[in-house]
Amino acid sequence: MREGGLERVVTMMSVGQPPNSVHVAAVVEPGTAESHPFIGQLETLGVPVTRIVVGARGYFREYRSLKALVARLRPGVVHTHGYRADVIGGAVARAHNVPNVSTVHGFTGGGIRNRLYERVQCFALRRADAVIAVSAPLVQRLAEAGIPRHKIHCIPNGFAALADVVTRGAARQRLGIGTDALVVGWVGRLSREKGADVMLDALAESDPKWQLSIIGEGNELVNLQRQGATLRVSGRITWHGAIANAGSLLPAFDAFVLSSRTEGAPITLLEAMNAGVPIVATRVGGVPDIVSSSEAILVQAEQPSMIAQALSELTREPLPAADRSMRARERLLNSFSLESWLGAVRSVYEVACASTDNRAGG
Numbered sequence: 500m501r502e503g504g505l506e507r508v509v510t511m512m513s514v515g516q517p518p519n520s521v522h523v524a525a526v527v528e529p530g531t532a533e534s535h536p537f538i539g540q541l542e543t544l545g546v547p548v549t550r551i552v553v554g555a556r557g558y559f560r561e562y563r564s565l566k567a568l569v570a571r572l573r574p575g576v577v578h579t580h581g582y583r584a585d586v587i588g589g590a591v592a593r594a595h596n597v598p599n600v601s602t603v604h605g606f607t608g609g610g611i612r613n614r615l616y617e618r619v620q621c622f623a624l625r626r627a628d629a630v631i632a633v634s635a636p637l638v639q640r641l642a643e644a645g646i647p648r649h650k651i652h653c654i655p656n657g658f659a660a661l662a663d664v665v666t667r668g669a670a671r672q673r674l675g676i677g678t679d680a681l682v683v684g685w686v687g688r689l690s691r692e693k694g695a696d697v698m699l700d701a702l703a704e705s706d707p708k709w710q711l712s713i714i715g716e717g718n719e720l721v722n723l724q725r726q727g728a729t730l731r732v733s734g735r736i737t738w739h740g741a742i743a744n745a746g747s748l749l750p751a752f753d754a755f756v757l758s759s760r761t762e763g764a765p766i767t768l769l770e771a772m773n774a775g776v777p778i779v780a781t782r783v784g785g786v787p788d789i790v791s792s793s794e795a796i797l798v799q800a801e802q803p804s805m806i807a808q809a810l811s812e813l814t815r816e817p818l819p820a821a822d823r824s825m826r827a828r829e830r831l832l833n834s835f836s837l838e839s840w841l842g843a844v845r846s847v848y849e850v851a852c853a854s855t856d857n858r859a860g861g
Contacts, residue, residue: 503688658837
């Protein structure tokens with residue numbers, strides 16, 4: 500497992516619960532259990548974690564380990580996140596007649612294998628007691644996939660900073676960025692749905708003064724580096740790899756770009772709002788529900804020219820950009836508070852428990 504938006508949501512959700520009321524089961528591959536940043540941060544924050552160490556195809560071992568854990572802990576709710584957890588963890592919960600809630604963060608699409616996984620996941624979600632969709636488009640997508648509408652609850656992600664935002668100077672020093680450099684930041688998984696390739700095309704069309712910092716890792720790295728070389732922009736790109744608590748470093752940037760082809764409710768966008776950095780984002784998934792044109796420059800997906808034009812606008816009109824950033828932070832504080840988000844999630848837990856009680860009584 501990598502540390503991405505899903506893991507940050509789980510961390511925020513876990514630390515926001517009352518003490519001793521949550522236990523995280525983290526499924527990790529051999530060799531990563533002791534060093535994984537997601538697990539390390541949870542334990543630092545006082546959240547108990549059980550490591551389920553299995554290989555990529557260790558489905559039965561994972562099921563047995565989770566079943567033993569649920570039998571030992573006897574939880575009131577099993578809350579799953581992600582395809583594999585929804586399928587295996589959901590099955591374990593049902594075997595013990597424990598209410599099962601899933602949060603669906605989005606679908607990546609792509610090839611035949613991914614589409615097959617999504618069909619299997621949706622089949623499992625039909626049997627869950629409640630499903631949380633992080634954006635309105637996801638609600639429609641889930642309903643079309645056969646999940647009963649009464650089980651679906653639309654709750655956009657809330658936000659709480661897991662690390663203090665550092666100053667612009669300190670963030671630039673840590674990232675090795677020069678004091679006067681004009682830099683756009685891109686943070687995310689290096690996979691097709693996140694659109695890093697679109698950002699590279701936009702960089703090639705933008706003012707040569709713009710440099711690009713990419714924070715993240717993924718299976719598209721080599722292809723993206725080749726693309727940068729083909730576009731002759733490699734010298735303007737810094738590949739930082741994965742960085743823990745990358746959101747705290749966003750003040751280093753003169754702009755933050757989210758160039759995704761598909762999204763749910765991206766945590767990186769909430770982090771950019773918190774950091775007060777000017778935002779350019781594609782109008783996909785739940786993004787327009789998080790920011791409007793009053794708080795960010797919104798562009799169509801797969802339109803690098805529009806991103807390049809937006810970057811030009813930021814340099815040409817810095818005062819309106821600063822105003823949008825201020826309004827974005829105000830919107831974050833007013834609409835995406837941790838307390839209201841956790842309260843909505845707890846209400847779904849109550850619905851799920853009532854559903855399980857009714858099923859048992861019937």
